[in-house]
Amino acid sequence: MTAEHFCINSHDIRPGTRTTIDLPAGRLYTHTPMSIPVHVIRGKRDGPRLFVSAAIHGDEINGVEIIRRLLKLSALRQLRGTVLAVPIVNVHGFINHSRYLPDRRDLNRSFPGSEKGSLAARIAHLFMEEIVTKSTHGIDLHTGAIHRSNLPQIRANLENKEAESLAHAFNVPVIISSNLRDGSLREAAAEAGIPILLYESGEALRFDEVSIRAGVKGITNVMRELGMLPKKRTKKKVAVEPVIARSTAWIRAGESGIFRAMVPLGGRVKKSALLGIVADPFGERELQVTAPFSGIVIGRTNLPLINEGDALYHVARFSDIDEVEAKVDEFHEEHAPEPVARPTPEGPII
Numbered sequence: 001m002t003a004e005h006f007c008i009n010s011h012d013i014r015p016g017t018r019t020t021i022d023l024p025a026g027r028l029y030t031h032t033p034m035s036i037p038v039h040v041i042r043g044k045r046d047g048p049r050l051f052v053s054a055a056i057h058g059d060e061i062n063g064v065e066i067i068r069r070l071l072k073l074s075a076l077r078q079l080r081g082t083v084l085a086v087p088i089v090n091v092h093g094f095i096n097h098s099r100y101l102p103d104r105r106d107l108n109r110s111f112p113g114s115e116k117g118s119l120a121a122r123i124a125h126l127f128m129e130e131i132v133t134k135s136t137h138g139i140d141l142h143t144g145a146i147h148r149s150n151l152p153q154i155r156a157n158l159e160n161k162e163a164e165s166l167a168h169a170f171n172v173p174v175i176i177s178s179n180l181r182d183g184s185l186r187e188a189a190a191e192a193g194i195p196i197l198l199y200e201s202g203e204a205l206r207f208d209e210v211s212i213r214a215g216v217k218g219i220t221n222v223m224r225e226l227g228m229l230p231k232k233r234t235k236k237k238v239a240v241e242p243v244i245a246r247s248t249a250w251i252r253a254g255e256s257g258i259f260r261a262m263v264p265l266g267g268r269v270k271k272s273a274l275l276g277i278v279a280d281p282f283g284e285r286e287l288q289v290t291a292p293f294s295g296i297v298i299g300r301t302n303l304p305l306i307n308e309g310d311a312l313y314h315v316a317r318f319s320d321i322d323e324v325e326a327k328v329d330e331f332h333e334e335h336a337p338e339p340v341a342r343p344t345p346e347g348p349i350i
Contacts, residue, residue, distance in 0.1 A: 006049075006082060008040060009130055013082075016044040023130055025091060025123055034092065036123070038131065039071055039085040047081025048226045051131050052219060054086070054141040056108050056185060058093015058100070059204040063141025065349070066215035072346075075220065081228045084131055090123070097205060099145065109181070111188035124188075132189055137166070137226060138196035139219055140185055143211070144203050147303035148311070151266050151296075152201040152214045152331065157186070158244070163195040168242055169225035170197060170218035173266070173327040174298055174316060175244045197222070203302060207349045213335045243324040245316035248298065252309050253278055255287050259306040263313070266328045267297045268321055275313050278306055293317055296324050 006013050011021050022035035052070065054063025067087040076083070088094045090107050100106055105120035113124025132138065144150040155178035156167040167175050178198070180187040189196040199218060201211035223229045253259070257278040263269055269291040279286040289312055299314030306312070318324045337348030 006040075006042060006134075008038060008084070008134065013040050013042045015042055015046075017042055023126055025126065026119065036086065036089060036091055036127070039067075039087075041071070041076055041079060041083045041085070043079035043081055043228070045080045047079075047228055048137055049082040049084065049135045050223065050226065050228065051084040051086065051135040051138045052141070053089050053127075053131070053138070053185075055088045055090055055094050056140065057106070057142065057145075057204070058088075058090040058096065058098050059146060060099070060141075060143040061094075061205060062143045062202045062208060062211050063199075063215065064088060064094075065207055065212050066141055066219070069212065069216045069346075070219055073216075073220065075229055078230055079223075079228060081226070083223075083228075084135060086127075086131060089127060092119075099204070106183075108185055109183035111183055111185050112191075124185075127185075128188060128192075132185070132194060133192055135194060137222075138185075138189055138194055139222060140196060140198045141215060142198060142200045143206075143208075144200070144299055146204040148299060148301050149203040149208075149265055150200045150314075151298040151328070152199075152211055153298055154218075154242070155186075155198040155200060156196070157190060160190070160195055163197065166195060166197055166222050166225060169221045170199065171221050171242060172199070172201070172214055172218060173242060173324060173331045174296070175242045176248060176298075176316065177244060209337050209348045209350065210332065210335045212349065213337070214331070217335070241327075243318055243320070243327055245298075245318060248314060248316045249292065250299075250311040251275065251289060251292065251313045251315060252311055253287075253289070253306045254308065255285075256308045257285075257287070257306055259289075259301070259304045259312060261300060261304075261312075263297055263300075265297055265300055266332070268295075268325045269297065269315065270294045289313070291315060294321060296321065296328065 018041040110120035113121040152172040153174040158177040202208035
């Protein structure tokens with residue numbers, strides 16, 4: 001693809017310009033047209049083409065705000081290459097506050113899709129053809145599911161050395177070497193030879209200021225690593241390197257009841273430590289929930305009303321727990337918003 005020609009949905013984007021393009025995503029049964037908005041920023045100089053996507057699961061909205069803030073950065077005036085920002089991929093789910101499409105299909109299990117398949121398959125195919133295959137790298141933004149929060153973390157195929165390098169550059173506390181799931185965007189992108197990071201942080205249908213700030217900074221870190229933005233000239237203290245999890249496991253409820261959680265997100269736990277208690281409404285029967293191994297809490301439920309088998313805590317195992325605990329503490333200190341005396345349009349979300 002030459003520097004003079006870059007096309008999305010028959011729109012030619014010239015060097016040094018930015019524009020918003022609507023990808024047609026069918027019509028509702030009311031005859032109302034649906035479209036996936038894409039904002040393309042093309043630098044004056046050629047370089048990597050990075051797509052940043054959010055809301056593949058329609059209720060995971062943190063990434064929408066991350067992309068909004070990313071697009072307002074003055075540093076993008078110095079962009080080399082192209083950014084394809086897609087804040088709302090699953091527009092149907094986003095409108096309905098739902099993870100899924102109207103037919104209850106999971107868009108992130110429908111890639112690479114097909115032109116004549118289900119609605120999910122058609123949207124996946126459109127996204128692959130117009131965005132993914134025209135990119136050299138990708139970052140996909142996610143949160144925990146509804147009523148579930150995730151510690152800021154990067155999931156990537158660390159067998160791909162470029163993906164591993166970019167995962168470290170993103171600079172969040174935890175990196176998880178995650179297997180590719182059938183039908184996922186990551187799998188489809190990997191098969192197309194495109195390194196992709198998946199950023200997980202926060203909870204569905206909620207904004208989280210720390211997660212948002214970390215996401216914006218992480219994306220710009222990756223862009224600097226790719227040479228899309230200039231390296232920072234100011235010297236900073238040496239940061240604690242992100243730590244790679246050896247393995248992770250969800251701890252599930254052995255019984256139904258009301259759950260009292262006792263360990264926060266990012267908390268360090270030792271093997272057999274008490275994580276919480278599941279009890280009946282009278283407290284006559286109580287079941288202790290304990291950690292199967294030592295590690296750091298990277299995900300947890302926020303809903304006290306529990307059915308047997310529900311996921312309660314997601315714990316990651318590390319070779320050096322002290323190291324990752326230090327990274328988590330430093331991360332929150334770095335990204336915690338300062339108190340704002342008077343609200344401003346770009347003040348922190350609280």
